[in-house]
Amino acid sequence: MRFAQFMEQYRKNLTDASTLEELLQEAKQNHRVQKLLPVYVLKDKDTFNNMLELAINDSFARKLVAHARMTVKTLEGSRNTKSFKMKRLLGHLASVAGMPSPGDNVAMEEWELEGYSRVLNSFFVSNRVFTPFKALKHRKKMNSVDWENLVDTHH
Amino acid sequence: MILSLRGFDAKSIAAIMFEVDEELGKILSKGTKTQLIIIGSGGFILKGLLSRVTYDIDTFNVTDQKVRNILADFNISDIGARVMTVCENFDHRLEKVNLPLEHIDLFVLSDYDMIISKLGSTRPKDIRDIIDSGLIFRIDFDRLEEIIREELASVGDPRRIWDDIQYLKTLRDEGGH
Numbered sequence: 001m002r003f004a005q006f007m008e009q010y011r012k013n014l015t016d017a018s019t020l021e022e023l024l025q026e027a028k029q030n031h032r033v034q035k036l037l038p039v040y041v042l043k044d045k046d047t048f049n050n051m052l053e054l055a056i057n058d059s060f061a062r063k064l065v066a067h068a069r070m071t072v073k074t075l076e077g078s079r080n081t082k083s084f085k086m087k088r089l090l091g092h093l094a095s096v097a098g099m100p101s102p103g104d105n106v107a108m109e110e111w112e113l114e115g116y117s118r119v120l121n122s123f124f125v126s127n128r129v130f131t132p133f134k135a136l137k138h139r140k141k142m143n144s145v146d147w148e149n150l151v152d153t154h155h
Numbered sequence: 156m157i158l159s160l161r162g163f164d165a166k167s168i169a170a171i172m173f174e175v176d177e178e179l180g181k182i183l184s185k186g187t188k189t190q191l192i193i194i195g196s197g198g199f200i201l202k203g204l205l206s207r208v209t210y211d212i213d214t215f216n217v218t219d220q221k222v223r224n225i226l227a228d229f230n231i232s233d234i235g236a237r238v239m240t241v242c243e244n245f246d247h248r249l250e251k252v253n254l255p256l257e258h259i260d261l262f263v264l265s266d267y268d269m270i271i272s273k274l275g276s277t278r279p280k281d282i283r284d285i286i287d288s289g290l291i292f293r294i295d296f297d298r299l300e301e302i303i304r305e306e307l308a309s310v311g312d313p314r315r316i317w318d319d320i321q322y323l324k325t326l327r328d329e330g331g332h
């Protein structure tokens with residue numbers, strides 16, 4: 001699955017909001033949407049440019065645009081970013097975000113970066129784990145599970 | 156059965172754990188099992204308390220760095236546990252997840268500890284999950300308060316914790332709205 005497609009699916013699973021304006025408003029109240037949005041707007045140049053337009057009059061949008069760029073820049077420069085696929089994706093996202101760009105003078109907390117990083121990582125996990133081959137490989141195990149009693153609950 | 160790519164429901168989480176199990180088998184000694192405790196929305200989903208999906212799986216603290224590295228490859232992280240409200244004897248109340256795993260003893264938190272884990276945080280929090288899951292109607296609030304009074308162990312502003320409990324009780328009395 002391509003990144004843009006994955007971002008759309010992620011969005012649909014999270015919220016009914018579909019336009020960038022709606023997503024921005026929801027992000028102000030919903031921390032999950034807030035975590036997604038800086039990564040979501042990187043799905044293609046049109047979406048990112050639309051967000052830049054919104055950022056002209058909306059300080060929250062400006063913050064999220066800055067977080068999008070800061071996340072890409074931080075992860076690109078991180079020693080922990082070892083995967084070739086991630087590096088390639090980050091390179092693509094940097095180009096979507098028009099980077100390098102003038103420095104963004106916005107604070108980003110470590111937990112915010114962690115959240116955005118995990119949104120990106122979920123793309124790779126989905127593509128890695130949910131393949132027909134893996135489904136076949138684990139079919140016997142999956143069929144052996146009692147889904148109705150998956151957890152031994154205490155009351 | 157081809158699993159949907161639409162986020163992680165209980166079966167998707169299970170599929171991920173089978174992959175993790177396989178990778179752990181490459182680094183752990185034969186017969187060794189590592190304990191993993193799934194917290195956060197993954198726990199709610201495995202217990203059938205939420206019908207939504209998640210894209211992150213959070214665990215309680217993992218001390219072995221090699222295990223943490225493997226988990227990170229599957230977007231499983233214990234970073235959320237550092238800011239989680241915890242009570243001392245939560246591990247006595249853990250609930251086993253019944254999956255055929257060779258190298259993992261997989262658990263989720265009890266209903267009480269799931270609620271406690273969400274209380275008192277200064278970060279954006281998922282009180283919504285507690286409400287949407289119906290947990291506020293399932294648990295005994297007297298028992299919840301007793302556990303917190305006797306066992307509260309971790310960081311977190313106690314005033315905020317009690318404020319959150321009062322808020323949940325009010326919601327329960329109002330039918331969860």
